[in-house]
Amino acid sequence: MYRSHILVCGGTGCHSSRSAEIVEKMQEELAAVGLTDEVQVVQTGCFGLCALGPIVIVYPEGAFYSHITPEDVKEIVDEHLLKGRIVKRLLYQETLDGDNIKSLNETSFYNKQKRIALRNCGVINPESIDEYIGTDGYLALAKVLTEMTPDDVIDVMLKSGLRGRGGAGFPTGMKWNFAKAQPKGQKYVCCNADEGDPGAFMDRSILEGDPHAVLEAMAIAGYTIGANQGYIYVRAEYPIAVKRLQIAINQAREYGLLGKNILNTGFDFDIDLRLGAGAFVCGEETALMTSIEGNRGEPRPRPPFPAVKGLFGKPTILNNVETYANVPRIILNGADWFRSMGTEKSTGTKVFALGGKIKNTGLVEVPMGTTMREIIEDIGGGAPSGKKVKAAQTGGPSGGCIPADLFDTPVDFESLQAIGSMMGSGGLVVMDEDNCMVDIAKFFLDFTVGESCGKCAPCRIGTRRIYEILTKITEGEAEMEDLDTLKELCMHVKQNSLCALGQTAPNPVLSTMQYFMDEYIAHVRDKKCPTGVCQKLLQYVIIPEKCTGCTLCKRNCPVEAIDGKVKEKHTIDTSKCIKCGVCMEKCRFGAIIKQ
Amino acid sequence: MITNIESLKKIRDQFKPVVDFRKENSPDATKVLVCMGTSGIAAGAREILLALASEVTDKQIHNVIVTQTGAADIPGAEPVLKVAKNGETVTYVNMTPEKALRILNEHVVQGTVVSEYTLDAANAK
Known part of the structure; x- marks a missing residue:
């Protein structure tokens, strides 16, 4: 029993700014004043407000300390924990209200959020299975195994309307149903944790903050489709996530929540990790499975779809980390509860990684249908310089740039597609007046040229040709005809590439051409870069x-x-x-x- | 090894209070403040704080924040305990863990001020 809990963010962002040292120092200082038995120090996952990291929260008061350094630790221990005086100078200033502190849920960053997938991030110690169980963890698995048939589970998933959070938005229940319908035999459950969009870190944070939620959901999926083996494909560049996942798997095995005869129901299920080397294309489902098989990560044509012929030629389902993180709650709280959030066709919530020219860089989870403006201006706080936000890029290299005058668009799968972008996995990069849109398009194409696996010609050659034309434009050597060629080439690459990487690679170019044609024309005709970014035109x-x-x-x-x-x-x-x-x-x- | 749903629920019941402790308390939560200046600590405020905190966890009393505050500045009255409920703060003096637990039960949970221990009662003597 502890009278006070100190939560220290141990996500990648805060970790890089010495949060591990803060935990160590905290324990030292507590020991020095003899409080070790009264105060618990917990390293948690991400709180979301990464711009203010490293973050330390002290309960029961709920004092939210921001930008903490190991040098501040002694003051917090001596003043707050020993004498009961909150250290006001270190508080997140928005929570300071005269002499009192406001609850976090009253701050503009948190009050519009609804945390379902991130529910345990920043609350529990991700390296403790007991704390996860304390949040009703593994009870959804227990409920499924003891009270529900596989058909019941599919029924709930279909009714909930949950759609894949990796980008395409395919209904999860339908995917599971296809795999279940295949004849009995070896089947697999895979988790796509190969998060590759520049600026996206939703899945990483879930794995770092709540790894058991993903394991539990995969076991539920295994029971539903009749699989006894799962694989999590996670990139080796996420060392903290990999470490915590492995700890979680070991703990679950020790408790018998993974392995043979789970909860004495006769159901066997185990999970293994597979580390990816960070190729963007391995986020594509067929390339991911080829990579798990031990081959070079290249996509293959579909059909056959993975649900029919997937990993090692067996029926396989592959879902994204965030999709899985929603599953246990849907089982426990029911499909209607989930449907009550979001829009009719896009139910539930979506996590976004806010980055770029924005004040509150970090992770936010909002109900689907929230407008871009609410996310960027109300929650994100707008551009830090006070400059005007010009556009936002959703969906990373596969998505498009949305101009500021369309910020009232609700964020859901259909609405974003209608304006030439896509939901993507949830990266949201904000740009202000100082960003050159041609240069942005070139940046993303530079990325896709490097990440194209080279298997099919439209993507391998096409993306490079697009990149060359963009380079010509930014160097002031392009003619007006080049803009037509560019557009035609983009359409060609989009229509003829083998997998989603090539099919979506031209999106940044097409969307910037659609909304910021004036900038392209300025570069080509007037040989000027309106924002002063393109060196050669200066x-x-x-x-x-x-x-x-x-x-x-x-x-x-x-x-x-x-x-x-x-x-x-x-x-x-x-x-x-x-x-x-x-x-x-x-x-x-x-x-x-x-x- | 967990072999059935009951043992899973047992662990859940054991750790739920730990996790719930970290949830945001609502603004209308009752605050139980133990004055812990140097004199308060010397007079035994720490034992009182710990007794209250473990009682709240063990009995799963919700919507109550047990925490500490600075010196009470009431000479000869330490340890001092303050209960802030429904916008009114009552100050209790010369506390012991037993008295504090009685206040927790009668004032915080049931809503009746334990008048014999209050500062007003002490002043009236």
């Missing part, structure tokens, strides 16, 4: 009125492109200039500008 010039002839720029120019004598106006020879920007940085009079 010129550094000296404003004669402001130049004092101090020679500082001339002395610092690495290519001797600046001419001028002491106390005379200097000039830049644009034919020699390499646009490194050193002169502008060095000038003390603001006399050098780029245009």
Whole structure:
């Protein structure tokens, strides 16, 4: 029995900013004042508000400390835990309300959120199966095994309307039903934890914060379709997630919640990890299974679909981490409870990873149908610089850019597709006025060119040609005809690629062309980059009125492109200039500008 | 090894209070504050805090926050306990763990102020 709990975020973000050291120091300081038996220190998963990390929450008061360093620990222990005085200077300022502290649920970041998939992240110790069981963990599995037939489970899943959270949004119950309908024999349950979109970290956080939820859901799926073996395909770049998953699997085996004859019901199910090397294409289901089989991760044509012929040629279901995380709650609380959240066709909630030019970088979970504006402005707090948000990219390299004037679009599978983007796995990258949309499209294409597996020509060659045209545009060497070629090429790659990687790779280009054509035209026709991002289209010039002839720029120019004598106006020879920007940085009079 | 649903529920019942402790308390929760300045600690406030905290967990009394606060600044009255309920704060003085548990049961749970231990009663003497 502890009178106080100190929760320290142990997600990847906070971990990188020394949260492990904070835990150690906390224990040392507590021991120094003799509080070890009264106060429990728990390393949890992600709280979501990564921008404020490392985060420490002290209960029962619910004091939310932000940006904590190991040096702050002594003060928290001495003041708060020993003397009962909350350290106000370290509190998340939004929770400070005069002399009182507000509940987190009253802050703008949390009050619109509904945490289902993230319910235990930042609450339990992910390395303790007992704490997971304390949240009704494994009771859904027990209920399924003792009270429900596989058909009952499928019935609940179908009624709940749960759709795949990995991006495509296929109804989960239907997927399970296909696999169940296959003749009895060896079948497999797989979990796709190969989260590869730049800027997406929803699945990582669930695995780090609540690994047992995924194991439980996979066992439920195994019982439903008649499989006794599961695989979690997780990327090796997620070392904390891998470690906690392995601990969780070992604990579940020890408790007999994985393995032979689970809960004495005769049901056998076990799970093993398979580590991926971080290839983006392995997030595609057929490539993922090829990789688990020990081969090079390349997709294959569908049909046959995995539910019929999947891993090792056997019927297989493959669901995303976040999809699984919803399953135990749906079993316990019922399909109607789940349907009560979200929209008619997109039920439940969705986790988004907010990143880019946004104040509250982090993880948010909102009911489907929440508008982009609510997520970006109300929860995310808008751009940190106070600049205007120009667009948001959903769905990573497979998705599209949504312009700010469409931010009232509700976030659900259909609405996002209708405006040329997609839900994707939930990455949401925000861009402000300083971002060049052509450059953004080029960034994503650079990514897909590198990640294309090379099996089919449209993707292998097509994405590279698209990238080359984008490069020409950003360097001011493109003609207006190139824009037509670009569009045609995009459509070709989209229609002819073998798997989703190639089929969706042109989306960033097509959506930016649809909504930001003026920027493309400015690059091509006027040879200008309106935001000043594209180096080749820039010129550094000296404003004669402001130049004092101090020679500082001339002395610092690495290519001797600046001419001028002491106390005379200097000039830049644009034919020699390499646009490194050193002169502008060095000038003390603001006399050098780029245009 | 867990072989049946009953033993699973047993573990659940054991750890549910631990996890629930970390849930957000509602703003209308009753606060039980133990004054823990230097004199309070010297007079035995720590034992009182621990007795209250374990009672709340063991009996699964909900919507109550047992925590500490700074010195009470009431000479000769330590240990001091304050109960903030429904917007009213009652101060109890010269506490012992036994008296504190009685206050928890009668005032916090049942809603009747234990008038014989209050500061007002002490002043009236």
